[in-house]
Structures are given as C-alpha cells and as structure tokens.
Amino acid sequence: MRATGFHASVTARGARGSALVFSMFFVLVLVVAGIALIRIAGNDRISAASMGIEDRGLTCAEAGLQYARRFFGTRYESSGGWNTYLASPSYRFDPDHFTSDTADSSTKPADTKGSMLGGNSADFWVSIRDDDDERPLGASPDWARDNNETIIIRSECINPSYAITRGGQATNVVLESTLVHIQGGSGYATQGPTNSPDIVGGR
Secondary structure: OHHHHHHHHHHHHHHHHHHHHHHHHHHHHHHHHHHHHHHHHHHHHHHHHHHHHHHHHHHHHHHHHHHHHHHHHOOOHHHOOOHHHHOOOOOEOOOOOOOOOOOOHHHOOHHHEEOOOOOOOOOEEEEEEEOOOOHHHOOOOOOOOOOOOEEEEEEEEOOHHHOEEEOOEEEOOEEEEEEEEOOOOOOOOOOOOOOOOOEEOOO
C-alpha cells in the first residue's frame, strides 16, 4: 500500500511538472507573439509617418513649381526671353554646366523662395535652366541663352521638416517641369484664355 501511495504521489508531481512546463511554454509563445505584434505595429507607424513626411515634401515641392511657373512666366517679356535669368547664377541652377551654380538656397534672392502657408520662413526655392535647345540645330550649346522659348523650372523643398530619409540621409524633395512661351498665347498674360498651366504668353 505504501508503494502504491508513493507511486501515485510521484505520478501526481510529474503531471503537475508537465503542466507547469506546458504553461511556461504557452506563456513564452504568447510573449513572443506579443513582441512580434508590437514590432509590426511600430514599423507600420514608422512607415506611415515616413509616408506622411514624403507626401508633405512632394506637396511643398509642387507648391514651389506653381510659384516658379508664375514667377518666371510673368517675367518672360521683361527678361529678354528668360536670358537674363539663365545668365544669372542667382536664379539659375545648372551645376553640370556652370561650376559657379550652388544648391545653397541661403545665397539666393528672396524672390526665388516662398512659403506654402504664407509664413516668414521659406519652404521652397525655385530656379531655372536651359533645355539644350541648340543640339537639334547642330550648334554648340549655350546654356545661358534660350532659343526655343522653352525652359526647365526646378523646385526644391528646403524645409527640413519635409525632408525624406533615404539610406539614413535626409534628402530634400525636388521637382522639375518645362515652361513654354507661346507667341500670342495667354498663360500668365493680363488678358486672354489660359491654354495650359505650363504655357505662358503675352505678345
């Protein structure tokens, strides 16, 4: 009888030990699953925040393009067909062909900068460059002169809050577009219908 009682006691302790091991394993599985869920949720939040910043950066740069269209578009007649701006490193950004051109927006005139919400600090900076219009004619390129009434406008979002991170490095969002002058067109002229947001005229 004693042996039987001892055997029953050992079996009961073994069952309790097995249940404890199973419970600990189950708790461990729950902890690992919880940690995984927290990490996934955290990564989703980080991704959502990054996408939000990128969207704001694109919106900022697009606002700059709209500003550049109006700024350079309204000055075609008074700038010798944009040649005044193409010849000036203050308004031009073309480091591939002019070593004097710099992306340091702090050195640029105030009228090349603007704010999305009309604040005192600049959100974007705009510039201009030629579109290599001599090449189709077989002539030598003159990057400071416009021949086909077409230029490339550039907008860079310079607000550090809207910079996107690529490879661990903060990068400003940059957008470019063409701007075309049409003889007798309208665009940003004082009268006549508008034929395109990227077409300007006034003669």
